Amino acid sequence: MQQRHTFDVALRELKLKLLNMGGDVQEAIRKAIEALVKFDFDIAKQVVDGDRKVNLQDHEIEDLSIRLIATQQPVAGDLRKIVAAMRISTDLERMADNAVDIAKMVLRMNNGQALIKPLIDIPKMGEMVDEMISDALNAYIDNDAELALKLAKSDDLVDRLYRNVLTELFQLAGERPETISQAMSLSFVGRHLERIGDHATNIGESVIYIISGERSDLN
């Protein structure tokens, strides 16, 4: 017997809002990396401007969650879904901020200097975190704890690649002092991507919390 139709509809709405937000955040990260690889400042500006929409989505999810807590007195699994939705929304919003930081970095690199090296590992990191976000969102949709746990391994790979990026850039900057400024910018890009990976694992932790009520540490 279905007794909480309105509440269940609202919970589905919450989920849908998160998935839409997740899609927009993934798009922002992809564009930020595209802007960097192509050195395309228009795309970088689009990412910066698009952040307002993501912030608005975060507020909408928070407002809906607060309204549901205030009016529906959720408990048990329902309560965990709502609390986790707020956390996931915050993680997605921070990822979008990281995308904006990458885009701003690209805009600051608009000083006539060409790329100091072909970009291979950074776009690779971008692809890896993009896949992590997809996995995190799929784990959320399907209540898939196994997929959520897999994020810990993916995060380790991203971290390893980030360390490689840093080593390579430091070496380059040491050999060619004129590249220091761009090498630092690129290492910050790597740092932002590494942080995005951390936020994706946080989403995995929220998924495990929804499923089991247990806290986990995937970072």
Added chain:
Amino acid sequence: MGKTITIENLQAWYGDQLTLKGISMHLDANMATAIIGPSGCGKSTFIRCLNRLHETAAGAKVKGDVRLADQDVYAMDPVDVRRTIGMVFQKPNPFPTMSIYDNVAVGLRLSGIRGKYELHSRVEKSLQMAALWDEVKDRLHKPAVALSGGQQQRLCIARALAVEPEVLLMDEPASALDPISTLRVEELVEQLKTSYTIVIVTHNMQQAARVADKTAFFLNGELVEFAPTTTVFTKPTDKRTEDYITGRFG
């Protein structure tokens, strides 16, 4: 101080109908335990078995053990049981012809306390414990029925406390009260559990979540889950508990 209650394989019948199907629980002293469950699940029958009120109904029968600390409740004098295990009902039921004072004093007089000073000090203490003294101290000899519903319920709590019980059973004590009176009763439970063991039956899940240290979920005369309240309301282990408390059935 409150005492523990240990229940072993408690079964209760109304005529041929088995209402409680073998309940075993240990209720900690000086803690509030909430009993929740849909109508007809046996929760009221359960607490009525604890103070032997169930057996007063026509055709009612009880089997199993109820122990108050190390005493067998079913080997005690029923009058002593009901003095030691007090009860507050859903609807405030002060004696309508008596004053506020006499409503509290009546149990004391029946138990042989006659001294005016002792009577007065026990009435005052009970009304203070029930958080009612300040509101009624200037009109103790006015009729109890002149009080508001919430005040009448606290008067009934004071009446139960006057005979110095060790356990207080509350059968939906706030379901007939307005929200403010409900909160006052809940605050009272919070204070009283330092001195008494409290068992509260409630239909209001949020009330159970607010006042109880442990919560038991009953369904069809069986105990489905009994755990710390936080656990029951955040991650219950049984799907039936989850479905009930999230409003999916019941």
